[in-house]
Amino acid sequence: MIAHGLPRPTNIKVALELEEIARQNGSIPHTIAIIDGQIKVGLNRQQIAEIGTRDDVLKVGTAEIPIATALKKWAATTVSATMHIAHSCGIRVFATGGIGGVHSTERWDVSQDLVELARTRMIVVSAGPKSILDLKSTVEMLETTQVTVLGYKTDKLPAFYCKSTDISITKVEDVEQIALIFLEKERLNIPGSVLVFNPIPDEYAIEHGEFERWHQMAEEDLKKFSVKGKDITPFLLSRLAHYSNGRTVESNIELLKNNVKVACDILNQLSKMQ
Numbered sequence: 001m002i003a004h005g006l007p008r009p010t011n012i013k014v015a016l017e018l019e020e021i022a023r024q025n026g027s028i029p030h031t032i033a034i035i036d037g038q039i040k041v042g043l044n045r046q047q048i049a050e051i052g053t054r055d056d057v058l059k060v061g062t063a064e065i066p067i068a069t070a071l072k073k074w075a076a077t078t079v080s081a082t083m084h085i086a087h088s089c090g091i092r093v094f095a096t097g098g099i100g101g102v103h104s105t106e107r108w109d110v111s112q113d114l115v116e117l118a119r120t121r122m123i124v125v126s127a128g129p130k131s132i133l134d135l136k137s138t139v140e141m142l143e144t145t146q147v148t149v150l151g152y153k154t155d156k157l158p159a160f161y162c163k164s165t166d167i168s169i170t171k172v173e174d175v176e177q178i179a180l181i182f183l184e185k186e187r188l189n190i191p192g193s194v195l196v197f198n199p200i201p202d203e204y205a206i207e208h209g210e211f212e213r214w215h216q217m218a219e220e221d222l223k224k225f226s227v228k229g230k231d232i233t234p235f236l237l238s239r240l241a242h243y244s245n246g247r248t249v250e251s252n253i254e255l256l257k258n259n260v261k262v263a264c265d266i267l268n269q270l271s272k273m274q
Contacts, residue, residue, distance in 0.1 A: 003054075
């Protein structure tokens, strides 16, 4: 989010705001990145500012962590890499924006996020798969790989900017139920995450048809400039921000704040129960 998600200088401002929201809600934030080849769990303000302004920051999933560390690179961690690092430090609750997933079949591309979600036991709070993905295929992959998917106060899959879709998921009513399910997954020694889909607040949600119009224009730009691999998502997000006149950026910021608050509520409940 800091290096490849939000535009500058909004990225740094929001990163600091999210950390402050966590503190205000009784939690200790641990923003994660790789700084000059060193894995850092809990960045200071200067490191956040540098990650948000440097032009040589890599985007790494779990598979690329050793590349960044061995070659002494600066790197921003995707959902998969952040989960892997956080779990190794005993962190159990992770707030993010949207998870990666399955792109359209015409450019077969499956995110490492799905693999990490399937094998790493954490609670991950997200506003849903990114709206640019093939949502049905992404949900099918989550089911196939035995990720426990929950909808926080919703039985319909949210899709990042869009509040809901026609895809059904299991609804939970409160954070106590989420904590109970996670603890039960631990007790039964079942691998993988409890993935909590937390819909974007109503006032910042984007209507599906409107989003699809912007998305189609962004996809045309993607083909025009022949963007591939890890650059696809950042490119599409930047073009969506352009065509929406900044509305997608505003929505992205607000869903991030909302996810941090819910993640803190879950962590507080989990602490009470243990």
